[in-house]
Amino acid sequence: MAVADIAAVRRTKALQERAENRTLTRLTIGPSPWARAGALIALAVIAVAWLVPIVWGAITSFKHESEAALPAQLMPATGWTVEAYQKVLGASDLPLWMWNSLVVAVLVTALTVLISAMAAFAFSQTLFRGRAFMQWLTLAAIMMPGQILIVPLFREMQLLGLVDTFAGIVLPQVVAPVMVFILKRFFDAIPSELLDAARIDGAGPWRLFWTIVLPLSRSILVAVAIFVFIGAWNNFLWPFIITTDPQFMTLPVGLSTVKDAYGVQYAQNMASAMIAALPLLVVFMLFQRRIVQGVATTGMGGQ
Known part of the structure; x- marks a missing residue:
């Protein structure tokens, strides 16, 4: 029954x-x-x-x-x-570059979702001095082209000794102001009665965040994680600038070096592109419903 x-x-x-x-x-x-x-x-x-x-x-x-x-x-x-x-699999470091891309994409995704969710929770469900200013600062960061920050970010990584390291590739990519506002919009829709009841029971901000807000936000967190993962996997500019050692190159950067070294090999270039797109195709096939929901939630679909 x-x-x-x-x-x-x-x-x-x-x-x-x-x-x-x-x-x-x-x-x-x-x-x-x-x-x-x-x-x-x-x-x-x-x-x-x-x-x-x-x-x-x-x-x-x-x-x-x-x-x-x-x-x-x-x-x-x-x-x-x-x-x-x-030829592509045997004459290049393609498996290594794919592994590097996977490591970088997973780390960027995990850190970005965590940091963005905490910032969004602070903006949405807490009151603190300078909150409005911080929100306007985050909005200004959204409107600023990322290419403007390339030189200061590289100098910062250079001073910290993080050139040709995974940390140097990952850390500048975990700051995502757009994702902060997307998650804030979703957190604003959580019924305040649930949070007020938890506060009456003695729950602090961390307990509210981990035990109430995050479990209720699984759909938007998954959607944000998918978009961040795809962006980190396809990112070329920053890994290209911060890495010179082939051992730390990601897949887009490694493929560009192969093209420059061996000239135009159409079949091999297309084979490399198909191999590079295969993980994203798998992600899309597994999470296509979440991707559609993410587009509806974060775009014009409303929530």
């Missing part, structure tokens, strides 16, 4: 989600079937335009190098081959 009740609850929840999706669709596109058909056609065209370069790159990676540079020829005429993948 309990199993049947759980199944009924799940079915009810699924029906509610479908009804909400239909309502959101009507509010976004309009009630007209022509509007919905036009939106679906536009989305299909955008999806095809987005997929064509990926399909072309994947097919090129399985061509022979002499055939990959031929213009206006999509399918391989001499057959499929994994030669490009064998």
